[in-house]
Amino acid sequence: MIKAIKAKYIITSNGEPLRNSSVIVNGSFIQDIIPNSKLEKKKYKIIDLKNSILMPGFINAHIHLELYWVNKLLEPFNSFPSWLNQIIKLKGDFDPSKIKKSVQKSLNESIESGVTTIGEIASYDGLDYELIIKSGIRAVYFYEITNSTFSRIKAEFLTRILSKEANSLFDLRIFPHSIYSLDTKLFKSILAFAKKKKIKVGTHLSESIDEVRYAKKLKNNLEDEVFCNMPRKPEQMKDSSSPLEYLHKINSHGHDIALVHMNNLSKEDFVILNKHQYPVILCPRSNLYLTQKLPNLKFFIDYKKTGLGTDGLSSNLSIDFLEEINFLYLSIKNIIKGQAEKKVLDIATIGGARALGIDNSVGSIKKNKKADLIAFDLINQDPYLSVVHSKKKHLKMSMIDGKIIKLR
Numbered sequence: 001m002i003k004a005i006k007a008k009y010i011i012t013s014n015g016e017p018l019r020n021s022s023v024i025v026n027g028s029f030i031q032d033i034i035p036n037s038k039l040e041k042k043k044y045k046i047i048d049l050k051n052s053i054l055m056p057g058f059i060n061a062h063i064h065l066e067l068y069w070v071n072k073l074l075e076p077f078n079s080f081p082s083w084l085n086q087i088i089k090l091k092g093d094f095d096p097s098k099i100k101k102s103v104q105k106s107l108n109e110s111i112e113s114g115v116t117t118i119g120e121i122a123s124y125d126g127l128d129y130e131l132i133i134k135s136g137i138r139a140v141y142f143y144e145i146t147n148s149t150f151s152r153i154k155a156e157f158l159t160r161i162l163s164k165e166a167n168s169l170f171d172l173r174i175f176p177h178s179i180y181s182l183d184t185k186l187f188k189s190i191l192a193f194a195k196k197k198k199i200k201v202g203t204h205l206s207e208s209i210d211e212v213r214y215a216k217k218l219k220n221n222l223e224d225e226v227f228c229n230m231p232r233k234p235e236q237m238k239d240s241s242s243p244l245e246y247l248h249k250i251n252s253h254g255h256d257i258a259l260v261h262m263n264n265l266s267k268e269d270f271v272i273l274n275k276h277q278y279p280v281i282l283c284p285r286s287n288l289y290l291t292q293k294l295p296n297l298k299f300f301i302d303y304k305k306t307g308l309g310t311d312g313l314s315s316n317l318s319i320d321f322l323e324e325i326n327f328l329y330l331s332i333k334n335i336i337k338g339q340a341e342k343k344v345l346d347i348a349t350i351g352g353a354r355a356l357g358i359d360n361s362v363g364s365i366k367k368n369k370k371a372d373l374i375a376f377d378l379i380n381q382d383p384y385l386s387v388v389h390s391k392k393k394h395l396k397m398s399m400i401d402g403k404i405i406k407l408r
């Protein structure tokens with residue numbers, strides 16, 4: 001039966017909040033948005049959320065579900081390279097059962113904080129795949145590749161997943177890890193493979209000042225402290241450039257590459273972004289956790305393709321998406337004049353959808369889009385501020401692809 005979901009406020013991401021209206025859900029799609037006065041009880045199954053805010057589901061555009069377990073084993077560090085060395089060592093000695101438990105915990109926490117779509121970064125040959133499918137969450141699934149893993153996978157996993165990708169909630173991508181973990185030649189071949197298979201791409205970029213110095217051929221601690229723990233040093237092209245300039249040069253196929261972090265940028269980098277409109281995913285709490293600076297929030301607040309991610313528990317204190325939203329909100333309040341709460345929620349929804357290239361399907365409440373919806377208790381008279389103030393306990397409903405996975 002067609003569902004009619006009523007709420008005091010509906011945030012559509014297409015204008016001001018609607019009052020006393022209902023979203024009509026037919027199967028997995030949004031059929032319409034109508035005033036409650038026009039509801040016909042015999043025509044719809046009415047779900048009355050009463051004093052609440054109905055809105056598009058959150059999009060955690062960058063998360064490592066599988067690294068939940070790493071947080072407990074990390075030792076104190078004071079630099080990005082010293083952190084990275086620990087991660088390399090920990091990931092090299094893993095227990096498959098531990099990985100699966102981490103994935104399940106991460107999925108549960110994501111859904112509990114209102115996330116309906118994840119941009120998952122996977123590096124354990126699909127140990128997370130079945131759990132993601134079973135959870136019912138929408139997944140943009142980035143398979144991570146480095147120098148040390150490329151020869152092992154030989155695209156076998158990708159081919160296997162491509163052959164059975166019939167689930168409409170699952171979208172396979174490729175994720176060359178970074179410019180410092182891949183040879184330039186290999187990075188180019190991955191981009192060529194992605195072009196041939198018509199697969200989208202993402203990568204970590206400009207995450208640390210050491211990465212910037214590495215790309216510019218300056219003294220850096222990646223070469224001095226990290227590369228000795230890799231099978232061999234990556235072979236990079238000889239000319240000096242910023243990480244974004246480097247990537248833009250080798251992106252001969254014109255991929256719309258999703259760039260994660262982007263918190264160490266030059267004036268020239270912003271020119272490239274403005275001209276070519278690469279999607280960008282910010283992970284601000286992760287940046288500070290890893291002793292780096294925040295991104296240029298003044299620029300990215302109004303950049304159309306800005307999404308938000310928690311990263312994994314290897315580089316954050318939690319993967320609660322509400323906490324990431326709250327942190328970003330506090331970080332931009334002094335940067336912009338007014339509507340900080342609306343702008344943050346836009347980044348957490350339609351912005352994330354644009355960054356992942358799925359905004360035609362999700363990210364806003366609109367006719368013919370997928371019914372990925374969440375609702376929160378109204379705890380403040382302003383609906384936007386109410387969501388920003390919300391905790392997991394205030395999540396009243398979660399729906400993915402027209403299916404209710406939580407209702408209180």
